[in-house]
Amino acid sequence: MWRVSQRPDIARLIISCPDQHGIVAAVSELIAELGGNIIALDQYSTGLEGGRFFQRTVFHLPGFAQRRNEIEQTVRERLAGPFAMEFKLTDAAAPKRVAIFASKTDHCLLDLLWRHRRGELPMEIPVVISNHPDLEEDVRRFGIDYVHVPVQKDNKSAAEAQHLEILRGRVDLVVLARYMQILSPEFLEEVAVPVINIHHSFLPAFIGAGPYQKAKDRGVKLIGATAHYVTEDLDEGPIIEQDVIRVSHADDVAQLTRYGADVERAVLSRAVKWHCEDRVIRDNNTTIVF
Numbered sequence: 001m002w003r004v005s006q007r008p009d010i011a012r013l014i015i016s017c018p019d020q021h022g023i024v025a026a027v028s029e030l031i032a033e034l035g036g037n038i039i040a041l042d043q044y045s046t047g048l049e050g051g052r053f054f055q056r057t058v059f060h061l062p063g064f065a066q067r068r069n070e071i072e073q074t075v076r077e078r079l080a081g082p083f084a085m086e087f088k089l090t091d092a093a094a095p096k097r098v099a100i101f102a103s104k105t106d107h108c109l110l111d112l113l114w115r116h117r118r119g120e121l122p123m124e125i126p127v128v129i130s131n132h133p134d135l136e137e138d139v140r141r142f143g144i145d146y147v148h149v150p151v152q153k154d155n156k157s158a159a160e161a162q163h164l165e166i167l168r169g170r171v172d173l174v175v176l177a178r179y180m181q182i183l184s185p186e187f188l189e190e191v192a193v194p195v196i197n198i199h200h201s202f203l204p205a206f207i208g209a210g211p212y213q214k215a216k217d218r219g220v221k222l223i224g225a226t227a228h229y230v231t232e233d234l235d236e237g238p239i240i241e242q243d244v245i246r247v248s249h250a251d252d253v254a255q256l257t258r259y260g261a262d263v264e265r266a267v268l269s270r271a272v273k274w275h276c277e278d279r280v281i282r283d284n285n286t287t288i289v290f
């Protein structure tokens, strides 16, 4: 039994544009004219008066892979131009190429590798990069390449240059699985693909380092985790997914860290899966998740 995400000839058209009458009709008519059959469609509008419209359309189109360039050009001419539309046209059968960055903490990294091995995440993992050697053996057991790139205060730009050399042309997404180095604006510009981070707090609470200690000191009754796109503003990027778990006064920081780890890895895996399925659309500093 094919899962939709694996079947050949399944395309996804992701659009955003100023809202106006006739967008859904125009998209549907064009897909039908091209010989496609819509199998899923989600849309959202922030309002007709000056609002923006977002839509994710999944359709079956025999020979899509061979006709992709022609279809993309037709979408550009018939939709993007007339509706001032931004769009992305993807092949659902083409897994996203995802590089994972990690430091010493293993739970988020191993959760992604384990779910990937089980076929739960529609992605390929060409490489894991870490600023520590600790996790190399674990990663290689999954048959995945591991590159140790040490990072110190005085060599950050050289380390990032090495990262870019490893990643160039090989990835569609970078995931920071508790990677404990702040990425420079230059790196984010150069890598030119989305970067997803898991922050171990329920943002916007407790931005930056040591959120579990901050949570303990504040006496919160809920702790959480947040997966977000990375921007140069630390932990302030568009939120993709969050979750929380109850805690009590009796829990010390070590217990908060243990409870939090389960939330972090579930939140990150959901965010990565939804991104790989083209379900997440950025709208300034927020996201729409279909």
Ligand SMILES: Nc1nc2c(c(=O)[nH]1)N[C@@H](CN(C=O)c1ccc(C(=O)N[C@@H](CCC(=O)O)C(=O)O)cc1)CN2
Pocket: 176, 179, 180, 181, 182, 183, 184, 185, 197, 198, 199, 200, 208, 209, 230, 231, 232, 233, 234, 235, 236, 237
């Ligand atoms: N440009 C960005 N880079 C990173 C982000 C981000 O949002 N924008 N998120 C962090 C992850 N993170 C919290 O989730 C985080 C990681 C590291 C630090 C930090 O202070 N790092 C120090 C070095 C610490 C060390 O060597 O152990 C530093 O980089 O100087 C704060 C928050 C990942 N990167």
